[in-house]
Amino acid sequence: MTAHPQGRIRRAVLRGALCAVAVVAGAGLTGCSGEDPDAGTNGVGKLPAERIQSRTRAAADSADAVHLAGNVVSNGRTYRLDMRLKSDGGTGSVTSQGVTFGLLRVGEQLYLKADAGFWDRADGDGKGDGGAAGKLDGKYVKVPQGDPAYKRFSGFTDKKVLLDGLLTLHGTLATDGHHEQSGVRTIRLTGGDGTGGTLDVSLEGSPYPLRLERAGGAGTLSFSEWGKDFPLTQPATDQTVDYGRQLPTS
Template sequence: MRSEKGGDEAFGDKSADTIAADAVKATRDAKSLRVSGNARQPGGNEIGIDFHVDEQDRCTGTMTGEGAQADVLQVGQQVYVRGDEKFWRNTLLGKPGTDAVVGKLQGKWVKSEPGKSGTEGMCDKQALLASLDSDKSERKGMKKGGTTEIDGRSALALEKKQPGGEKITMYVATEGEPYILKAVTVGGDAPGEVVLSDFDKKVDVQEPAGGDVVDPEKTAA
């Protein structure tokens, strides 16, 4: 759906590169947001994410990949992961006693620490956003596209074609803060798209009840 407000009207004479830089800064400065989408890894596996994160180490979300799914919570420096059978089998990689351990983990939250949960970066707002801007050269030489709507919000498309046929499109909000509302990569080694929303909204997360939590150190067969 096309909006009535064009990108030139919203951003004046700013270049596409300047708009992109402003969008990255505004998005990083948001106190909280939701990131959802998917990406195909070079090996062919598709990873899906849907996370609400903030700057106070609060996080809740779900990740999928390689036929597995896991729910993730973070409160402060404490991370909890509740994965399905496939997730734990992928994580344990066939170690001795895997069958017994997986049985004990089913339906439970596993207590872990940031960096040791197998969900690295998913609950780190800046790390999540860094993946959108890992190569700053990608947002140099962009061109303005059309104006459209992303989840009901007016957005200007900024586009760039890379050598090898990869195309990057960043959709930037034309009203209010110039947040990135969507980023799409077509072609290349890691195609995918992510949608960003719920900027500055409260991330409501509580630690799971003690009876639903297991200590992985005590689950060895």
């Protein structure tokens, strides 16, 4: 039987009045605020914070590749990272104290690429383009695995090391509502009510981490291009230099 139009109108008016009362009272009735924020999502937004964290870590670990960009503060120094990473290496750039250098790791072999100014400043020989710095300008310099620079810089090219170190929130986990990052709906995780960092997790497709604010103002990073492959090959021989001794580091 078709409902009488006046009956539908009365019910609509009553529903609107109830919603208004709920807003004033701070109660919040289901359906009064419009669409379900988790409708059409991957469903992780309805999970407890600990399970969301578990799901996003599993998604990140299983992804073949990722692009991360942003700032990381470590040992009192700020590093600006723009890196593409996968399980067998990574490539990109790092900026620290106004100096930018490129990193490339293919398997176990790490290369550092920078201009003469970087090497001149790092080596401190004052010879500029006339010394060793000029020979290294714009070249891929092999970093020996036993060199202190290898340990210092290879972590920037290691997907597992970076994600294990970054995707950790400190303190009691909680959710902090639905948000959006670059047009993608997210659920936000917090550690220690935000003092232990915040992490936005995608509600669309796989629950990948999309944006991280580290605890204590130790940097902000964005994550994108999850699972998108990229070429990772050894540089050409004529573009490679074997430094032959311990590398200088700035």
